[in-house]
Amino acid sequence: xxxxxxxxxxxxxxxxxxxxxxxxxxxxxxxxxxxxxxxxxxxxxxxxxxxxxxxxxxxxxxxxxxxxxxxxxxxxxxxxxxxxxxxxxxxxxxxxxxxxxxxxxxxxxxxxxxxxxx
Numbered sequence: 001x002x003x004x005x006x007x008x009x010x011x012x013x014x015x016x017x018x019x020x021x022x023x024x025x026x027x028x029x030x031x032x033x034x035x036x037x038x039x040x041x042x043x044x045x046x047x048x049x050x051x052x053x054x055x056x057x058x059x060x061x062x063x064x065x066x067x068x069x070x071x072x073x074x075x076x077x078x079x080x081x082x083x084x085x086x087x088x089x090x091x092x093x094x095x096x097x098x099x100x101x102x103x104x105x106x107x108x109x110x111x112x113x114x115x116x117x118x
Contacts, residue, residue: 018047027046066080066084
């Protein structure tokens with residue numbers, strides 16, 4: 001079991017972010033006898049997944065919806081799958097846009113190098 005400070009350090013998050021995720025019911029940590037938050041390995045894996053979703057620009061509202069569906073149980077699997085498929089499509093579109101931008105920049109860089117004789 002980990003404290004909020006340990007989890008924040010392990011995952012590179014702030015304790016404020018972890019409390020926010022709890023407030024938004026994205027994560028529900030356990031509590032010890034003193035009422036302090038405790039996180040187990042399952043919590044850490046879930047948070048790593050949330051971090052990846054955030055890194056790929058999934059809106060917090062969608063992450064919250066996914067978390068809510070997950071907490072409801074297996075009967076929501078089809079809805080969760082749809083959310084993830086839609087997000088994967090958005091990521092693929094972002095990748096296409098970035099690849100196109102990278103190609104355009106490479107062409108410009110090549111042209112400038114030719115112009116200045118590099």
